[in-house]
Amino acid sequence: MAWNMEEAIVYYKKQGAPADQSAVTALLREAQAEHGGTIPAYLVSTLAEALGVKESFLLAVIRRIPSLRLADTHCLEICAGPNCGRHAALAEAAEKLRSVKITVKFVPCMRMCGQGPNIRWDGKCYNHADEALLRQLTEKER
Numbered sequence: 373m374a375w376n377m378e379e380a381i382v383y384y385k386k387q388g389a390p391a392d393q394s395a396v397t398a399l400l401r402e403a404q405a406e407h408g409g410t411i412p413a414y415l416v417s418t419l420a421e422a423l424g425v426k427e428s429f430l431l432a433v434i435r436r437i438p439s440l441r442l443a444d445t446h447c448l449e450i451c452a453g454p455n456c457g458r459h460a461a462l463a464e465a466a467e468k469l470r471s472v473k474i475t476v477k478f479v480p481c482m483r484m485c486g487q488g489p490n491i492r493w494d495g496k497c498y499n500h501a502d503e504a505l506l507r508q509l510t511e512k513e514r
């Protein structure tokens with residue numbers, strides 16, 4: 373089953389997060405596993421907001437647990453759903469952006485099909501994406 377951040381947050385809140393630090397740690401481990409072995413910085417702020425804690429709290433947990441690692445890369449997610457996935461030029465442009473600083477992932481339908489093609493850059497969604505938008509977002513990292 374594909375990892376869904378919102379469902380994971382709800383689940384670990386029921387398990388006691390953020391008061392129960394083992395639940396917070398388990399959520400961070402899942403986030404890390406889902407993102408290829410490191411936790412993207414943007415996700416830390418998203419999780420902090422969802423859990424109602426300061427980002428510095430989650431960063432402290434990550435620093436204290438050696439197996440948790442913070443990524444220093446940006447994350448570009450490209451919707452590969454049935455509608456967005458038809459835009460081959462966008463996928464090809466995204467592939468060319470893969471680098472040490474940019475992780476590119478093709479993800480299932482983002483459920484905004486009418487506004488596609490859709491992408492997510494460091495956790496923020498962009499609709500009607502095209503190659504010019506990709507260049508604009510990644511300009512500083514190339």
Ligand code: FES
Binds near residue numbers: 451453456488490
């Ligand atoms: S196919 Fe991209 S949002 Fe559904």
